[in-house]
Amino acid sequence: MKEKRIAKTPFALAFSVGAVLFSAHAGGGFATGNQANTYYVGLGWAGIVSAVIAMLLLTLTMRQAMVMYNSRGMTSYKQLFETLYHPFDKIEWLFEIFFYIMVLMAVAAAISGAASALQGYFGMNYYLGIVVVGMVVLMLTIFGAGIVRAASTYMGLAILVTAITIYTVGIFKSDSSITAILQQDFTTRGFGGMPQAIINAFTYAGFQCVTLPTMIACGTPLENRKGCGKAMWISFVMNTVALVLSIFMLLSWEGVYTAVEGGTTIPTLTACNAMGISWLTTVYGICLLLCLISTGVTTIYGFVARFEKLPMFRGISSAPIRSAIVSAFIIVVSMSISLVGLSNIIKYGYGYCGYLGIAVVVIPFLTVGVYKNRAYIRAHGEAFPQRQEEEKPSAAKSVPNTRPAAQCD
Template sequence: MEKQQRQATKTMNFTGIFAVACVLFSSHAGGGFATGNQATQYYVQYGWIATVTAIIAMALLTLTIRECMIMYNSRGLSSYKELFQNLYHPFGKFSVLFDIYFYTMVLCAVGAVIAGAASLLNKTYNISYIYAVLSVGAMLLIMTIFGASLVSKASTVMSVGILASCGVIFILGINEKLPEISNIFAVRASNANIGTGIFKAFTYAGFQSVVIPTMISCGKSLKSSKEISRSMMVSFVINSIALILSIIMLLVWYAEFTQAGETTLPILYIAGQLGRSYVFWAYNICLFLCFISTGVTTIYGFVEKFEKAKALSKINKVIIRRIIVSFFIMFMSMGISMAGLDKIIKYGYGYMGYLGIAIIIVPFLTVGAYKNRKFLKEQNNNINNNNINSKSSFAESADY
């Protein structure tokens, strides 16, 4: 009986560990990943080193989130604001830097969603980019105000669809160039820029750290640093595999899609060259729906936060407040989208990645790791002295 209970506990623990790992995977492998634009700009153009720097980036990201979740869970914190106040203590006011980073990054992400969807409509249906931006913006605005809950429920299905179609394209795309893959890698190796490639890996981890609020919220179910470590190890493996597959396919097609001027949506171009129309249209439809889903859920999160702002407190009707906030966010995001997907990912994500390195990656992997180690050691000493308090249950099973 006891053996069965232990087995059931292990199964439940692994389920929780895997579920949290999948949250990071789904957050990473969204519309930006599915276009191939991010991978091209931050990895592929630097040659063979891309496969190595992708692993470095995923290691940096998962190790950083590990420290975030350990700090959050061990201290019984209740918001990302408290998390960064703990990290920066005794300079807690610097936590505002993450607010600036987070909201700017989210606006860039919504701008990228609009730009990506507009580029997709432009290339597939030859709709003018400006008209496509206006159409996508109007669609997102209406769905945010009236249909956000429906889109949220369907977002998982959309995510599975885009991941499945991308997986098929990665395999078919690599197989298509298999006879010449070694020669392509040899040519790309001669153009490799190792130093810049490694710095871009840090930058990539920097802007991907925007998922921290989501991860610490989901990671509350993990009961020890050992479970957190295992979850991040699983996430590191699955994220690395997906990213490397994407990079290898883009590397072998790089010369072709750059010569064709299709760097904005390279995977769309490759899907069109595979000679399988069902793959192209499945990817096309799933990518568009993924863009819409990401845009609506992101904007709705913004709306929920700011519709209760003091500036709008005199407006009694919730729907009016929601419309005002939605209009403001859409105005900002559509303005950003006019720069185009390439520039948003290069400059918007890039500069936020630099900021992320400075205020998230480096602090958590140095000061944060030190504070976590010290805190858990003190908590374990307290337990050994029978000084158990309300927050020590996490530390009791800690394996730092």
């Protein structure tokens, strides 16, 4: 009876955990449309298949990670990867390298995206925009991170609702029928684009795995393997629907935003401008700018919280000064990266990190991870060990505190 009762994971709990990954994926990077344009739109109909495969790979990977983490009562992602790679525990450093490089890319993308938005709305020089956004992020990181972090979930929700509204309206307002576009593309290309579609699916899932530390922290209330699976299947549906909608809309307006100079940087904004719905464009721009700045602040705050405790900073008694030093260093590095432009960061920075993510996260969890989880559960049973109440945060409360990783895409 006890096993049967534990096996029933409430839908609300599974939904809240699945929504964390959805929120992570639907952050500022997704809402710009740059990721979808870079990895899927150019593939035509095969891009739709690629997007579905990417979301399947991502959610299956997260499921195995949560099962391994919860079944053994772990407390850090370091323990998780040491268990995954055992007996080659030191390979865990590969994930550390992937994680920190990917987060730097995410901060750079946030700064670059915000600067591009300022350029698009106010005509501000792009490089001046980088400096302005960098200074705003620095000030908020030192003095206002808590407020921005707490509001980040609501800003993410606002940009999500706005973006999906644009996707839906854009599909119907386009002069080109999405059905006709896909049919014509299939007739012209056939299955020739599928090899690249598979590669892009793995790459996309690979760099999205930067959210893994967030997911295992938010997934601790799930008490068994079925619960983890339920949460991730819900997340798969949510993520796939949103991503495919964005691809449909961008395919419908591809000829418009590619014809505008700089239109592919934030293609969703360019398409929105072409629709002629001024209020929607304004709301989208405000939400996008706030979400990108929030991404930068919360992501850097996660770095600060970890590195300001290093021995080299023990001589500095003032917490704001320690935060300022660490934040300034990270922002300068990120601003330097952002000089190459949002599209290059997404294509090359995210792309190469995606390759590393495939090697150190996706493939290991979907092969070795599956084997180890099944063996462990056969030996110890389906029910996961109960954590102490203070170590087991609710998924809802975990979202703001883990947002640094969640908004990294």
